[in-house]
Amino acid sequence: MKGRVKARKDSISRRSFLGKSLAVGAGTIGVGLLRGSPIATASRDRLTPPDAALLRFPAALELLEADFWIQYNELGGIQDPEVPGGTGNPAYHDALGVLDEDMDQYIHDNTDDEITHHTSLNAYLVSKGSAPANLDPFRTLIGSIATGVNPALIGHRLTNLTQLTIDTSWWTRYRDDSHNPDLDPDHVFPQAVPTLGVNQHTAIPRTDADTTDPNFLQAIANTAGFHFPTIEQGGNSLYPSLALRAIHPDVLRI
Numbered sequence: 001m002k003g004r005v006k007a008r009k010d011s012i013s014r015r016s017f018l019g020k021s022l023a024v025g026a027g028t029i030g031v032g033l034l035r036g037s038p039i040a041t042a043s044r045d046r047l048t049p050p051d052a053a054l055l056r057f058p059a060a061l062e063l064l065e066a067d068f069w070i071q072y073n074e075l076g077g078i079q080d081p082e083v084p085g086g087t088g089n090p091a092y093h094d095a096l097g098v099l100d101e102d103m104d105q106y107i108h109d110n111t112d113d114e115i116t117h118h119t120s121l122n123a124y125l126v127s128k129g130s131a132p133a134n135l136d137p138f139r140t141l142i143g144s145i146a147t148g149v150n151p152a153l154i155g156h157r158l159t160n161l162t163q164l165t166i167d168t169s170w171w172t173r174y175r176d177d178s179h180n181p182d183l184d185p186d187h188v189f190p191q192a193v194p195t196l197g198v199n200q201h202t203a204i205p206r207t208d209a210d211t212t213d214p215n216f217l218q219a220i221a222n223t224a225g226f227h228f229p230t231i232e233q234g235g236n237s238l239y240p241s242l243a244l245r246a247i248h249p250d251v252l253r254i
Helices: 004-034 036-045 051-077 091-100 105-129 170-175 214-233 238-245 249-253
Strands: none
Touching: 004 170, 051 091, 051 105, 051 238, 051 249, 091 105, 091 214, 105 214, 170 214
């Protein structure tokens, strides 16, 4: 009797084991079959809300950057079909050329880059079923009305280049051999141009009246010259910190 009972227990144990094994096997086969299915592919291709937000934020930043580079290009950059819209302001163009004879090319290429950046990021978001960055409701600023600007964009700017307060400490930060901003983050680097760090200054001619005084126009161009690198160096520490929060590998690569 004991032997019969023991045999019965063994039998149940084996049956339970086989049942669990088959269930696991079926589950594994199911996963394998579903891995290449449209359902699995769609799930894998969708972005999580945090990843979508992670890309939407830099896309918004690129929209802002593109907005002021477009304003610079309309007045002082190269006018061509690659970056259309403006007709150029010769006096402002020449004042920028005092800083660098290739400044128009620099402005043009940066403008093209920023447009490409936000266009690519938004296209990727849409391809994954996520909402793109859209700042159109905020395009309400007047901007410049000087000769050379795109008339269709007057009153539809995102950024105001006519009232800037510029931090020029980046200039001294990169030229100070005695202090390292990474090792001594509390060190205050002096302003290269202290007057640009207070009050408000225009980096583009607001009207044609701003182009009549060569000295004043050169001061405007000099303000733009310090604003350009301020824009570009601002995101150096931002994007690496954002990348650490990415979930989808494509988001990390982007």
